[in-house]
Amino acid sequence: MTIGLIVGREYSFPPAFLDRVNAIGRPHGITAEFVKLGGTKLDEPARYKVIVDRLSHEVEYYRGYLKHAALNGTYVINNPFWWTADDKFFNYTVMARLGLAIPKTVLLPQKGYPADVDILPESLRNLEYPVDWDALLDYVGRPAILKPFSGGGWKHVYKVHNREELLAAYDGTAPYCMTLQEFIDFDRYVRCFTFGKTDIVPVRYDPRARQYIIDHQYLDDELGARVVRDAQTINQALGYEMNTIEFAIKDGVPYAIDFLNPAPDFERDRITAHYFDMVVEKMANLVIDRALNGSPANPWPRWEEMTGLGRSSGFVGQPAR
Ligand SMILES: Nc1ncnc2c1ncn2[C@@H]1O[C@H](COP(=O)(O)OP(=O)(O)O)[C@@H](O)[C@H]1O
Ligand SMILES: [Mg+2]
Secondary structure, X not given: OEEXXXXXXXXXXXXXXXXXXXXXXXXHXXXXXXXOOOOOOOOOOOOOOEEEEOOOOOOHHHHHHHHHHHHOOOEEEOOHHHHHHOOHHHHXXXXXXXXXXXXXXXXXXXXXXXXXXXXXXXXXXXXXXXXXXXXXXXXXXXXXXXXXXXXXXXXOOEEXXXXXXXHHHHXXXXXXXXXXXXXXXXXEEEXXXXXXXXXXXXXXXXXXXXXXXXXXXXXXXXXXXXXXXXXXXXXXHHOOXXXXXXXXXXXXXXXXXXXXXXXXXXXXXXXXXXXXXXXXXHHHHHHHHHHHHOOOOOOOOOHHHHHOHHXXXXXXXXXXX
């Protein structure tokens, strides 16, 4: 059985991960390599038992290939169909329904559209104008965070204190769809590595310095248990198996801030040597387990069942697991 890795220009994780999978996979007849692609034929069988995907959000060809591979029996981490469908506003909505602490959030009409899309004023007949910015700010409170509804890497994330600052920031956000969110004035911040849906490792994180910090006493037992439980709920609902989930903690309440990080940062320099070694070990064990025991249906999201929508509306859910 072969395990494939799709990555960009990361330098520390790929060789360490492939070496580790090759070392512990050998007794099981499992080897690991970089996925190689040079045009994909419709009737091509799956070459890989498991693929770890860390780049298909940037390379459409890879995403298209991965959906094809999943249909042919490859277990893809993360599920390419769900990753394509997901966005942060939907995630906030699901998790609020499932009882997590979520900052008040508004989905905003876009400021503008891609240059090659013909949007004339009459194309936008569904949009109310003008937007009542003061009412939206009253709802989320001041200051507030303006950020993309599907984005990453801190791009286009702004803290605004009033309507003027909000509009100044918003004017530069085309063509992205944005959210306006309650600012959580946190006293602690954690980022959780997640391996599979339920193995959760919360780590102290300094979002200003963008630095992981080794501090095993950062959360007391009760808060640590809640963070782990909430992160498990997120991954079970959304189907992610390789993710980082961020919580801003204020007055002992962990607010889920960002949980759409399906290609999480695994660079040794940024996550510390301690967590790097842990990530390599846990990722290697995860893919070997999935190669031996996984079925491609496993990583599907379960938000329909968990929110009750699957039962109450007759909406057809995924096969039972
Ligand atoms: N509602 C919020 N309250 C306080 N800080 C926030 C909030 N939303 C985002 N941030 C800060 O901005 C950073 C980037 O926002 P995030 O939602 O994580 O977007 P990205 O996907 O770009 O990482 C977070 O790590 C956090 O420090
Ligand atoms: Mg983030």
